Amino acid sequence: xxxxxxxxxxxxKWISSTNGIKAEFRAWxxxxxxxxxxxxxxxxxxxxxxxxxRVLPSEYAKFTQMRTQIIAQKFTQSEDGMLRNDIMNDILxxxxxxKEKKSRAGYIGNIVKELNKSExxxxxxxxxxxxxxxxxIDEEFEEILSIYRLKDITHLRTHLRTLYIxxxxxxxxxxxxxxxGGLGEKTKKTKSNxxxxxxxxxxxxxxxxxFDLAVAERAWKGxxxxxxxxxxxxxxxxxxxxxxxVWFKPENKxxxxxxxxxxxxxxxxIVGGDKAELARxxxxxxxxxxxxxxxxx
Numbered sequence: 624x625x626x627x628x629x630x631x632x633x634x635x636k637w638i639s640s641t642n643g644i645k646a647e648f649r650a651w652x653x654x655x656x657x658x659x660x661x662x663x664x665x666x667x668x669x670x671x672x673x674x675x676x677r678v679l680p681s682e683y684a685k686f687t688q689m690r691t692q693i694i695a696q697k698f699t700q701s702e703d704g705m706l707r708n709d710i711m712n713d714i715l716x717x718x719x720x721x722k723e724k725k726s727r728a729g730y731i732g733n734i735v736k737e738l739n740k741s742e743x744x745x746x747x748x749x750x751x752x753x754x755x756x757x758x759x760i761d762e763e764f765e766e767i768l769s770i771y772r773l774k775d776i777t778h779l780r781t782h783l784r785t786l787y788i789x790x791x792x793x794x795x796x797x798x799x800x801x802x803x804g805g806l807g808e809k810t811k812k813t814k815s816n817x818x819x820x821x822x823x824x825x826x827x828x829x830x831x832x833x834f835d836l837a838v839a840e841r842a843w844k845g846x847x848x849x850x851x852x853x854x855x856x857x858x859x860x861x862x863x864x865x866x867x868x869v870w871f872k873p874e875n876k877x878x879x880x881x882x883x884x885x886x887x888x889x890x891x892x893i894v895g896g897d898k899a900e901l902a903r904x905x906x907x908x909x910x911x912x913x914x915x916x917x918x919x920x
Contacts, residue, residue, distance in 0.1 A: 834870065
């Protein structure tokens with residue numbers, strides 16, 4: 624990201640922080656602040672600092688006094704050994720955050736233009752994607768940018784549709800009705816019938832796809848504690864799709880081939896043919912009990 628062509632100096636902070644400081648000391652102090660703004664920090668070396676401030680040999684004694692009285696008070700040494708002024712450091716952080724936000728807005732604008740060129744997205748879908756891009760986490764946005772920078776627009780459109788539009792296809796059906804002779808759009812939504820999975824179902828889905836059960840348990844507990852809302856506060860509509868988009872990543876893979884948990888496998892068998900067998904055996908036991916009671920009478 625390009626550097627700023629000017630230094631941000633807030634006059635109120637400057638006046639309050641330099642009140643009572645000698646004129647020559649203020650000039651050197653300003654040189655040091657400008658250097659920090661440009662380089663990010665100051666070397667903790669008196670001769671180097673004197674060079675930054677363009678101190679003349681005849682002024683060196685005054686500069687040493689200024690370093691003891693002013694620099695020691697206005698700058699602190701960071702873990703990397705560099706000297707930094709706290710107020711300037713805060714200005715730099717806010718400036719970087721502003722530039723990052725502005726940069727993201729520019730990329731989002733370009734991505735939206737590409738989506739608008741396609742006839743496969745409605746205006747409602749483009750607006751939804753735009754809103755999601757504004758609030759998505761940095762890692763997710765960087766992944767999208769990596770596709771955009773490759774100029775693979777087809778892949779980009781597919782990825783965005785899978786990530787933000789089709790994720791709700793099993794729960795919410797958008798029915799777009801274009802009025803004849805008009806420009807209006809109507810969107811109808813069916814009520815959500817989402818049923819949160821049990822932790823066993825959640826783990827089983829991870830296990831069948833070869834992903835770590837510890838990650839599955841951590842993810843399930845996080846969603847369950849948040850009443851099945853994701854990190855952005857959005858209601859989870861399709862938990863399997865959410866697993867695929869968020870958790871099924873190479874770093875979460877298990878080292879070996881997928882294994883079926885014995886307890887999960889047993890529960891599945893009971894749901895199938897074994898359930899009927901258990902019912903038959905129970906009926907036999909009931910009949911035997913009845914016969915024993917009749918014989919006793």
